[in-house]
Amino acid sequence: MDVLVEGFVEAWRLLVSGDEGIWAVTALTLQISLAAAALAVLLGVPLGAAVALHRFWGRRLVLAAANTGFGLPPVVVGLFVTVLLWRSGPLGFLGLLYTPLAMVVAQAVIATPVVVALAATALQQVDPDFRPQMEALGATRARSFAALLGEARLPLLAASMAGFGAVVSEVGAAIMVGGNIEGETRVLTTAAVLATNRGQFALAIALGLVLLLLAFGVNLVLTFVQQRESLR
Amino acid sequence: MTSGIGCRDLVVRAGGRTVLDVPSLEVVAGTTLAVLGRNGAGKSTLLRALALLAAEREGTVLLDGTPATRQRVRTAVAAVLQRPVVRRGSVRHNVASGLLLRGHGRAKAHAAAAAWMDRLGIAHLAEQQARSLSGGERQRVALARALAVRPRVLLLDEPFAGLDATTRTDFVADLRAVLDDPGLATVLVTHDRDEAAALAGCTALLVDGRLRQVGPTSSVLDHPADADCARLVGFANVLSPELTGLRRTVVCRPEHAVVSAAAPTRKGALVVAGRLVRIVPLGGITRVDVTAGRDGDVALSGLVAGEVPAPLRAEEPGAAVSVSFAHQHLRDVPA
Numbered sequence: 001m002d003v004l005v006e007g008f009v010e011a012w013r014l015l016v017s018g019d020e021g022i023w024a025v026t027a028l029t030l031q032i033s034l035a036a037a038a039l040a041v042l043l044g045v046p047l048g049a050a051v052a053l054h055r056f057w058g059r060r061l062v063l064a065a066a067n068t069g070f071g072l073p074p075v076v077v078g079l080f081v082t083v084l085l086w087r088s089g090p091l092g093f094l095g096l097l098y099t100p101l102a103m104v105v106a107q108a109v110i111a112t113p114v115v116v117a118l119a120a121t122a123l124q125q126v127d128p129d130f131r132p133q134m135e136a137l138g139a140t141r142a143r144s145f146a147a148l149l150g151e152a153r154l155p156l157l158a159a160s161m162a163g164f165g166a167v168v169s170e171v172g173a174a175i176m177v178g179g180n181i182e183g184e185t186r187v188l189t190t191a192a193v194l195a196t197n198r199g200q201f202a203l204a205i206a207l208g209l210v211l212l213l214l215a216f217g218v219n220l221v222l223t224f225v226q227q228r229e230s231l232r
Numbered sequence: 233m234t235s236g237i238g239c240r241d242l243v244v245r246a247g248g249r250t251v252l253d254v255p256s257l258e259v260v261a262g263t264t265l266a267v268l269g270r271n272g273a274g275k276s277t278l279l280r281a282l283a284l285l286a287a288e289r290e291g292t293v294l295l296d297g298t299p300a301t302r303q304r305v306r307t308a309v310a311a312v313l314q315r316p317v318v319r320r321g322s323v324r325h326n327v328a329s330g331l332l333l334r335g336h337g338r339a340k341a342h343a344a345a346a347a348w349m350d351r352l353g354i355a356h357l358a359e360q361q362a363r364s365l366s367g368g369e370r371q372r373v374a375l376a377r378a379l380a381v382r383p384r385v386l387l388l389d390e391p392f393a394g395l396d397a398t399t400r401t402d403f404v405a406d407l408r409a410v411l412d413d414p415g416l417a418t419v420l421v422t423h424d425r426d427e428a429a430a431l432a433g434c435t436a437l438l439v440d441g442r443l444r445q446v447g448p449t450s451s452v453l454d455h456p457a458d459a460d461c462a463r464l465v466g467f468a469n470v471l472s473p474e475l476t477g478l479r480r481t482v483v484c485r486p487e488h489a490v491v492s493a494a495a496p497t498r499k500g501a502l503v504v505a506g507r508l509v510r511i512v513p514l515g516g517i518t519r520v521d522v523t524a525g526r527d528g529d530v531a532l533s534g535l536v537a538g539e540v541p542a543p544l545r546a547e548e549p550g551a552a553v554s555v556s557f558a559h560q561h562l563r564d565v566p567a
Contacts, residue, residue: 127317132285136311138381139333147333151320 003201010202011209019206026210029168029187032100036107037164043108044115044163045156049145051116052123053131063120069113074106078176081106085177098179103187106173111163118162122155123148154226161222168215188214234297236260236417237282237309237385241291244277244441252277252286252441258294259434261384264411264418266432266449268425268464274441275421276314279389282419283311295385306334310383314390314421316374318362323354326362326373330381341380348376352406368399372406379410386411386418392427404430425453425465437461456483458565467563469532469555475525476502480564488561489534491520491553493543501556506532508551511540520544522555 014022050056051063083089085097096102126148127133134144149156171189178185180194188211195204238258244251252274259265269275280286282293284305293300295308310330318326324342327349331341349355352372357365362373371391378386391407392400408431411418420432428435428449435449437457445457456462459470459481467483476482482502490501491508506524509531518540522532532555539545547553 127315129313129315129317132280133311133313133317134333135306136283136285136309136313136387137330137333137378138306138310140306143333143335147319147329 007201007205011206014203014206015209022206022210024183025186025188025191025207026214028100028185029189029211030214032103032174032187033107033164033168035104036167037111037160039104039108040111040115040163040167041160044112044159045119045149047112048116048119048159049123049148052120063117066113066116066120069110070117072110072113073172074110074170074174075172075176077106077109078173081109081173081177097177098181098185100178100185102177103174103185106177107167107170110170110173111166114166115159115163118159119156122152122159125155126151154229157222157226157229161219164218165215168218169211234258234260235384235415236263236296237300237419238294238297239282239291240294242278242281242293243290244274244281244286245288245290246277250441252281254278254291254443257436257443257446259385259417259419261417262414263434264420264432265446266420266422266428266435267438268422268428268435268452269438270423270464273438275423275438276389277441278438279311279387279419279421280313283309283387285311308383309385309387310378310381311387312374312378312389312391314393316367316370318365318370318373321362322359323349323362323365323373324358327354327376327380330377334381344380344382345376348380351410352376352379353402368395368403371395371403375407375410384415384417386416387421388418389421390423391420392422392424407431429453437464439464455563456565459483462563462565469557470530470565471502471504471532471557472530475504475530478502481566482557482562483565484557484562486519486533486535488558489532490536490556491522491534491544492541492556493547493551493553500560501558502562503554503556504532505552505554506530508544508547508549508553510549511545513539520553522553524555 051059081102082097084091085094085102086092130151131144131148134147139147169189171193174187175190175193178190180186180190188207192204192207192211195207236259239254240256242252242254267275267278277286281289284293284300284302295304319329324345327345328341331344349358352375354369354372354376357369365373375391392403395403404427411431422428432449434447435452436446437444437452439460445452445461453465456465456467462470462483466485468486469484469489471482473479473481504524506522507528509521509523512519512521518536518538520534520540524530524532534555544553
């Protein structure tokens, strides 16, 4: 019990004193997770739209695969991305392994199925006559699609939030493809694992608290936007 | 060149089945064509095909007499689909959205929206959320949104569906005023012949995806081309030569059929013997259903104002009755 109390006290001191190490790791975590979530949204929303709006062979397969992605173990993603980027692997020549970019790629792989599945559901909930009606008013296909995205912006925002949530908290892929190199690829989750292994519980708790605050802060902003919109 | 919309050899298939086959149709500017048909007859399919929205479409949609391209249809045509799809946001935003979707500026879109909201009696709802509106208000929003783009061709799919009688009457009156625009060609899809009579100079009858009759509304509603058309425009009593002994099939509206328990004595009337099925009070009027024919397989019905006369009222289902049809209300149709 003492360890826990002391841990929280020390964690609080670290946070209040503005420990440089913690804030550097936090900044990198934000950069990587936001980039991965953005990439997942850029890939996932069009793919989710294709699944939701078109009938093509293998459509249900894609949707089932995306739904499976909800439970995709980050370690498995980390393993495959590592093998792909390994020096002798098919993409080894890119020299990306143990870089932040590799972490972004791996985390995007984790988040994309989540965004695809939720975006498909979001767009399927809009009236099927929405796009025909917009085109019947003179909209081009591109404009009617943009209008559809606008119509479903709240659930699409929720899909983005879920995508961010899936990556900011994962540790398996980050540690495998990033290598947890201090100052380069060390993020909040991998740093917390290392600190725990070393018995630096105060530091681990501080990192955990920052991680929680970060996830809460980003989701708080998005929730405020969502709720303000839903009242309109 | 004729201004307006039409089609040539328009065929739409769905699931390998032909659901619409219209060799020719033309609606010129300044006129309204009502397309009358039962549920599933292909009315909405025709409307969507004319708006180039139907997927498996063959043949040609004509705009101003020449084959229509998507680009030309986008600028000339506005359609209001059957369920009024309103967007998230205010009524003002919704009514302006047609012009915004066409790439016009906000100022122009909102000025046009204000004018049409005023004209269709929804100006007081401008700041309300469109999704919170009643069915009739939504229909008005959808119509104002379509009219705000100043289309040369207006396609309306059942604009009065699901509205209560008072709302419907008011809306019909407002729409009537709009459709008088000499530059506007309108296609109005409906299953209600009263709406056709109120709004359209011409009426087309659509049965099983095919146009069976096209002509001036008064003529189409009073002189159906065949038995299917007759049923569609309310001539529910279709009397074959076997039943009447006449040379041709004749049809008559229920409101002109008199069912009586006594032996018929009416002069100048065609009388058919039958058996009473049921008497249905419909509030202000009463419908009497009868079967006739050798096998009792011909359904006839008569409508009377108020209650049915006492002698008939006392009869049980299965009782022998006679149905008389005054000759001036009978119409000949091909067998």
